[in-house]
Amino acid sequence: MIRSFPHMINLILTLNVFILFCYFVCFGSFLNVLAHRFFHSNISFNCIKLGFCAITWTLCKQSYCPSCKNNIAWFDLVPIVSWIILRGSCRSCKQSISPIYPLVELITGLSFAAMMMLIEPQFWVGYILFFSALIVTIHTDFQTMFIMRHFTLGIIPIGLIFSTLHLLPITLYESILGIFVGYGILWSVNALYKLINNTDGIGQGDKELLATIGCFVGPLSCWLSLLIASFLGSCIGIIMLCQKKSTTTRIPFGPFLSLGALIATLFQPQLYYLFFLL
Numbered sequence: 001m002i003r004s005f006p007h008m009i010n011l012i013l014t015l016n017v018f019i020l021f022c023y024f025v026c027f028g029s030f031l032n033v034l035a036h037r038f039f040h041s042n043i044s045f046n047c048i049k050l051g052f053c054a055i056t057w058t059l060c061k062q063s064y065c066p067s068c069k070n071n072i073a074w075f076d077l078v079p080i081v082s083w084i085i086l087r088g089s090c091r092s093c094k095q096s097i098s099p100i101y102p103l104v105e106l107i108t109g110l111s112f113a114a115m116m117m118l119i120e121p122q123f124w125v126g127y128i129l130f131f132s133a134l135i136v137t138i139h140t141d142f143q144t145m146f147i148m149r150h151f152t153l154g155i156i157p158i159g160l161i162f163s164t165l166h167l168l169p170i171t172l173y174e175s176i177l178g179i180f181v182g183y184g185i186l187w188s189v190n191a192l193y194k195l196i197n198n199t200d201g202i203g204q205g206d207k208e209l210l211a212t213i214g215c216f217v218g219p220l221s222c223w224l225s226l227l228i229a230s231f232l233g234s235c236i237g238i239i240m241l242c243q244k245k246s247t248t249t250r251i252p253f254g255p256f257l258s259l260g261a262l263i264a265t266l267f268q269p270q271l272y273y274l275f276f277l278l
Contacts, residue, residue, distance in 0.1 A: 017117065021113045024113055031108060032101050036139070063077060073091075079102070080106060083101060123169055127168075141252040152208040156212055170218040177219045180211075181214050181222055182207075182212070190207070224260075224272075227260070229253065229259065230256075236251065
């Protein structure tokens with residue numbers, strides 16, 4: 001009986017993690033809808049409208065297929081599972097549904113569940129807002145090659161306030177420095193690229209996104225996020241270029257910056273140890 005007690009504890013912890021994962025996968029479905037509807041709305045760059053209009057519209061309006069405009073039944077809205085059962089297509093018109101939807105749900109479930117286990121509770125609110133903005137950016141940049149400022153520049157004041165109130169594990173000075181470091185790195189790289197090729201190599205949205213990342217994680221983790229993003233983007237880019245055999249393929253960098261920030265935030269101590277060890 002005594003020997004079985006640790007196994008019961010492990011079982012309960014595993015069950016709790018699984019419940020958290022399922023809950024946050026559902027939240028990822030909400031972020032998918034928020035990203036799609038907010039991008040296709042006429043909501044201007046206004047924080048009040050961002051907070052109330054878009055979220056209210058997302059919650060109240062029934063989900064529908066973007067192709068045939070038919071409403072989607074509740075049993076076809078189960079995160080990840082419905083996409084697999086329907087083989088990535090609409091039940092009504094058979095048009096394909098982008099794999100970005102289940103991917104975003106999976107990323108949300110994994111990252112938010114990991115946050116609950118790895119990050120101290122006093123920082124949860126700040127990181128929930130930060131992670132949500134990153135995940136919305138993953139969706140919109142993959143789908144449209146566009147990063148909405150509502151979820152980058154629009155949340156920088158939140159990062160500054162939260163760092164001041166010690167609701168983020170960085171100081172206000174580190175938050176401000178992270179903004180300048182994040183924007184400055186990509187601005188410098190783009191300036192050099194433009195000098196050589198007479199065209200921009202990095203979009204304005206990517207610079208603003210890295211500045212936002214720096215605001216929430218500070219300058220060192222901002223650099224680490226960029227390093228991870230560059231590695232992931234290079235790997236995917238090489239694969240895509242080999243498949244299409246073209247050097248003109250455009251690849252959005254925002255999703256890789258967002259993924260890099262998620263990884264750097266969640267596993268910061270381990271990554272620092274790894275880099276110092278190397």
